[in-house]
Amino acid sequence: LTVTNDTTVADGKSFDYVIVGAGLSGLTVGNKLSNKGFSVLIIEAGAEESRNSEVYDAEGRKFGSNVCNWHYPAYDEQGQPLSWKIDSGACIGGGTSINGMVWYRPTEAEIDKLETFGNPGWNWRNLLPYMFASERNIPPDETQRAQGAGLDPAVHGFKGFINTSFPTPLRIPGAVALYKKALPLTFPGLSVGDDLSDRPLVSSATTLYTIWYDKSAKINRRSSAADGLLWAPSNQHLNLTVLTTHKVDKVIFGPNFRATGVSFVSADTNSTATTEFQVFAAKRVILSAGSLASGSILERSGIGRRDILEKAGIKLMVDLPGVGANLNDQPGTESAALLLDKYVNDTSIVDNRSLFAPEISVINGDELWGALSASHMSELVSKDALRSRAKSLVEAHAAATVAGAEAILNATIDLIANHKLPVVEFLAESAGNTLYTAFWPLQPLSRGHVHINSSNPLENPVIVPRLLVDTFDQAVAVSVARASRALFASPPFSQVVADPYYSPPIGPNGTDAEYLAWYKNTSFGASHWMGSTAMMPRHLGGVVDHKLQVYGTRNLHVVDAGILPIQLTSHMMSTLYAVASRAADIILTM
Numbered sequence: 001l002t003v004t005n006d007t008t009v010a011d012g013k014s015f016d017y018v019i020v021g022a023g024l025s026g027l028t029v030g031n032k033l034s035n036k037g038f039s040v041l042i043i044e045a046g047a048e049e050s051r052n053s054e055v056y057d058a059e060g061r062k063f064g065s066n067v068c069n070w071h072y073p074a075y076d077e078q079g080q081p082l083s084w085k086i087d088s089g090a091c092i093g094g095g096t097s098i099n100g101m102v103w104y105r106p107t108e109a110e111i112d113k114l115e116t117f118g119n120p121g122w123n124w125r126n127l128l129p130y131m132f133a134s135e136r137n138i139p140p141d142e143t144q145r146a147q148g149a150g151l152d153p154a155v156h157g158f159k160g161f162i163n164t165s166f167p168t169p170l171r172i173p174g175a176v177a178l179y180k181k182a183l184p185l186t187f188p189g190l191s192v193g194d195d196l197s198d199r200p201l202v203s204s205a206t207t208l209y210t211i212w213y214d215k216s217a218k219i220n221r222r223s224s225a226a227d228g229l230l231w232a233p234s235n236q237h238l239n240l241t242v243l244t245t246h247k248v249d250k251v252i253f254g255p256n257f258r259a260t261g262v263s264f265v266s267a268d269t270n271s272t273a274t275t276e277f278q279v280f281a282a283k284r285v286i287l288s289a290g291s292l293a294s295g296s297i298l299e300r301s302g303i304g305r306r307d308i309l310e311k312a313g314i315k316l317m318v319d320l321p322g323v324g325a326n327l328n329d330q331p332g333t334e335s336a337a338l339l340l341d342k343y344v345n346d347t348s349i350v351d352n353r354s355l356f357a358p359e360i361s362v363i364n365g366d367e368l369w370g371a372l373s374a375s376h377m378s379e380l381v382s383k384d385a386l387r388s389r390a391k392s393l394v395e396a397h398a399a400a401t402v403a404g405a406e407a408i409l410n411a412t413i414d415l416i417a418n419h420k421l422p423v424v425e426f427l428a429e430s431a432g433n434t435l436y437t438a439f440w441p442l443q444p445l446s447r448g449h450v451h452i453n454s455s456n457p458l459e460n461p462v463i464v465p466r467l468l469v470d471t472f473d474q475a476v477a478v479s480v481a482r483a484s485r486a487l488f489a490s491p492p493f494s495q496v497v498a499d500p501y502y503s504p505p506i507g508p509n510g511t512d513a514e515y516l517a518w519y520k521n522t523s524f525g526a527s528h529w530m531g532s533t534a535m536m537p538r539h540l541g542g543v544v545d546h547k548l549q550v551y552g553t554r555n556l557h558v559v560d561a562g563i564l565p566i567q568l569t570s571h572m573m574s575t576l577y578a579v580a581s582r583a584a585d586i587i588l589t590m
């Protein structure tokens with residue numbers, strides 16, 4: 001294993017496989033390919049930060065920190081910068097070196113949906129073994145169990161490379177007990193249970209994280225893709241080279257659009273030189289730069305939508321208008337109740353630790369809307385509404401074709417309306433003198449886009465999230481915001497809460513318009529970006545086929561969160577480790 005920022009390990013050299021991005025997917029694929037004896041180079045734009053306590057200490061990250069974070073700017077449709085920046089992992093481990101570490105599984109229904117987009121084999125039956133294989137669960141001890149942590153061993157792996165466990169000590173058990181009582185009162189039908197990986201049986205539980213407790217250092221340590229797949233002694237492969245602090249510009253093609261390598265530049269902020277280096281792949285090139293960056297590499301390589309490329313002065317080589325479209329994240333915000341003074345120093349209620357969201361709930365339409373659910377669903381499944389939604393996505397360049405937009409919308413709507421998958425994620429927390437909740441529509445219908453602005457690889461992509469433009473997403477957002485207030489006004493909290501309507505200062509009689517305006521002003525992406533290089537048929541606006549090969553090219557793949565056409569109702573990691581592991585197995589057969 002070589003991990004270095006020395007350009008000469010790659011410049012002018014040849015490897016069997018060249019992978020772009022040492023994040024979750026790139027490390028997973030790189031590990032599997034090098035394990036089979038192939039020479040593999042991974043080029044990572046960020047640095048190696050594993051010894052930085054903001055990375056290895058699960059509670060060491062400082063709020064707003066620049067460590068390992070691209071902090072991409074985001075824009076509205078008029079090109080004005082949004083008030084928030086996008087967090088995105090910028091070191092070895094990618095997102096897994098800075099993320100919230102929340103771990104639970106998606107549902108069978110949503111994973112089976114992947115196959116219905118014309119992707120044979122991408123189903124629950126095939127991905128489940130990979131989910132088991134990636135996880136090494138450390139079950140809760142007696143103290144943790146007594147404080148509300150529970151586990152169903154049937155839905156976890158115990159021999160994988162990513163540690164999952166409950167924190168030591170467990171966070172705010174007193175507040176969590178109140179939340180567990182109040183949540184089903186606010187969302188009737190919600191089933192509070194042991195294990196959120198046990199869906200659909202359980203829809204609210206104490207949170208499991210990708211961490212392990214280091215008894216000698218007395219800290220909860222992050223279990224990142226780098227820890228599990230690069231540094232773990234049993235996983236180190238001689239024939240794997242990781243070049244850090246170098247950014248891939250574009251793919252090099254031979255005849256017939258056969259990918260033969262990549263060109264790259266130094267990403268060292270101290271260096272002003274823009275020398276382009278080249279490295280060659282005897283077998284294949286795999287883009288794993290993440291849903292906010294892999295599309296840009298394709299565009300710089302001449303693959304994408306004609307007008308975007310022309311504007312950037314790049315010659316169109318492969319007309320693939322889906323590149324950068326269908327970008328999606330969940331729009332999150334927070335509401336808070338003021339605690340009575342006497343609880344502010346009670347560490348079972350507020351501990352001000354930074355391991356986020358000790359209780360997580362996923363809430364479906366019936367639980368959110370009760371008797372009103374049927375009317376929300378009938379609007380949702382209306383054919384006219386579908387057509388106009390799809391049309392407006394194409395007009396906003398957030399979808400390549402109406403048929404493709406309809407396919408994506410239809411799949412999501414079927415999951416929401418017929419499979420009763422959750423429409424909201426709801427995180428229970430406390431901080432300072434408040435109890436607070438963060439929440440987001442879980443399967444948004446809104447879509448945005450991400451494109452290059454110029455041919456310069458060191459320039460940021462232009463990300464236009466278009467959060468909350470869809471009326472269904474808005475209805476979900478307003479309803480969950482209202483419900484979050486009702487939660488703190490419910491009997492279980494009456495003994496601890498001084499003001500249930502503390503923040504935002506919109507009272508119980510606030511109008512929907514007031515709630516929506518507040519939601520739009522305060523919301524930010526929940527960091528689950530996906531969809532911008534979707535695995536779908538080409539005529540629908542897909543970018544990769546079911547072997548994750550880029551249409552119109554040979555020997556070129558995308559393997560990262562961008563290939564998922566629709567959102568997940570779990571956070572990303574549990575699915576992405578499985579997707580990347582299966583992708584590697586497919587690539588090995590080619």
Ligand SMILES: Cc1cc2nc3c(=O)[nH]c(=O)nc-3n(C[C@H](O)[C@H](O)[C@H](O)COP(=O)(O)OP(=O)(O)OC[C@H]3O[C@@H](n4cnc5c(N)ncnc54)[C@H](O)[C@@H]3O)c2cc1C
Nearest residue numbers: 021023024025045094095099100101102248561571572573
């Ligand atoms: C703040 C935050 C919180 C999150 N919380 C959770 C959570 O609690 N649970 C969960 O399951 N998921 C969470 N996620 C999401 C999860 O971490 C990501 O979905 C996942 O890491 C995506 O994996 P990936 O392989 O697609 O990309 P990444 O892991 O982001 O890896 C992409 C890598 O490519 C590199 N790169 C980019 N451009 C180039 C280039 N041109 N050349 C070379 N390298 C390049 C990047 O630096 C990065 O290291 C969170 C993400 C963030 C950012």
